[in-house]
Every structure is written in C-alpha cells, then in structure tokens.
Amino acid sequence: MERVATGIAGLDEMLNGGIPAGRHIALYGGPGSGKTSFGFEYLYRGAKAGEAGLYITMEETPEDIVDNMKNTFPMLSDVSQLVSAKKLEFIKPDKLELESVANLLEDRITSNDVKRAVIDSSTMIRLSFATDIEYRQTLFEFLSLLRNLDVTTVTTVEASTSKREEMRYDIEHFTMDGIINLYNLDREDRRIRALEIFKMRGTDHSRDLVPFKVTPNGIKVYIGEKVF
Ligand SMILES: Nc1ncnc2c1ncn2[C@@H]1O[C@H](COP(=O)(O)OP(=O)(O)OP(=O)(O)O)[C@@H](O)[C@H]1O
Ligand SMILES: [Mg+2]
Incomplete structure (x- = not known):
C-alpha cells in the first residue's frame, strides 16, 4: 500500500509508515489541542520533501495561521521561502x-x-447546515469527489471536550477514513498532551494513548511512553 509519511516525529511509526495515500482523515480535538499545528506540520514536511501542500482555513485568516505557526515553530525557519516557491x-x-x-x-x-x-x-462548515443529515450527506458526497483526486487530506474537527472519557462520536467519526484524537488531559496542576489513532481504514496501527509535545522544531510523539 502506498503511504504518505506525515513527517511528524513518531507518528508515522504509529501509522506503520504513514497515512494510506489518497485517504481523507480527521484530527479531532478540543480547543488548543494542537489541531492546527499538526495540520501545518503535515504540509510543511511534505513541502520539504517536494510535495506541494494547500492549507484551507475556514475561519482564521491565512496571515494569522502563518504568523501563529511561525511563532509556534520558530526553528522551521523556511516557511516564507516554501510559500514563495508555491510548495x-x-x-x-x-x-x-x-x-x-x-x-x-x-x-x-x-x-x-x-x-x-x-x-x-x-x-465551521457543519455549523452552516440546518440539519445533521444534510451535513452528513454533503460530507459524504465531498469525500466521494475527493476519492477521484490524487490528494491525501487532513481535516480538523472541533471536539467539545479535551477529556478522553467525554469524547462523543461525531459525524466525522463514521464518514472519514481515519481519525486521530488529540487530547489536552487534565493532570492535577497541569495539562499534558496526548494522542491516539482512533481508526485508520485499511491499515493496522498503534492503539496506544501516547504523549506528545509541541516543540520549536516540530511536534514530537513519544511512542512507547506512558501518559501519566
Ligand atoms: N512555541 C510553542 N511551544 C509550545 N507550545 C506552544 C507553542 N506555541 C503554541 N503552543 C501551544 O499550542 C497551542 C495551540 O495549538 P494549535 O493552535 O495547534 O491548537 P488548535 O487545536 O488548532 O486550537 P484551536 O482550537 O484554538 O484552533 C497553544 O494553546 C499553546 O498551548
Ligand atoms: Mg486551530
């Protein structure tokens, strides 16, 4: 099976090499759980490897996203060059x-x-639909259309909670090819970040809950480590 390596440290190992090519997966997480950072780094690593990436922002301005990501990842210093080069x-x-x-x-x-x-x-798109049924149908049609295109997509989905035990199944859990859950777990006097691959159609994958960090030179997923 052809796979698209995310390039995010540790994540590809959990995915047995990467996201199955041509599939459409979701990053599901609460506010500040790292959705935008993950999405950005997925495109950045691809761009560095010569694959052009498109970031479609539905709410924040492109300028804000780029500014925030430059601040989050100061060591990924060639973002502007990659933008100029249309990567x-x-x-x-x-x-x-x-x-x-x-x-x-x-x-x-x-x-x-x-x-x-x-x-x-x-x-943001879901909120514009009057009913869930309409949204689900439209999302399904959208994904069917994408399957004819040579592209591998990551869509962020906002969860109403950062707690693992409170996660509910949303429409995207059923429609998308894969789901990666991002958590901002409550641990006494601090929060720790963790993720799990909840589903990934067509491939085996890690089923562990693993900690991750957002660092100046990218996200680090600590496979094999326990979440305390
Ligand atoms: N340089 C940094 N080093 C470590 N952590 C950072 C850094 N910059 C930002 N963060 C953390 O990353 C979080 C934001 O991550 P991100 O924007 O990817 O989350 P998100 O899930 O997209 O959030 P939202 O729901 O608001 O869109 C910040 O709230 C902050 O805790
Ligand atoms: Mg975001």
Missing part, C-alpha cells in the same frame, strides 16, 4: 461551503500539483 499555500475560501473547498482543491491539484491538503476546520 505551501494558505487560503481562505470565499464561502463556507464544501463545494468551494472542492473547487479550490481541484484547481490547485491541476495547476500546482498539490498532493497534501488541510481543511481547518470542518466544524
């Missing part, structure tokens, strides 16, 4: 619609050979 592009669609996202993606795949994309977040 990284950040864009906010005019409309909060999956159709606009699909059009954007198709356009950039054709014009710039984009291989990786991030959609941050699907929650």
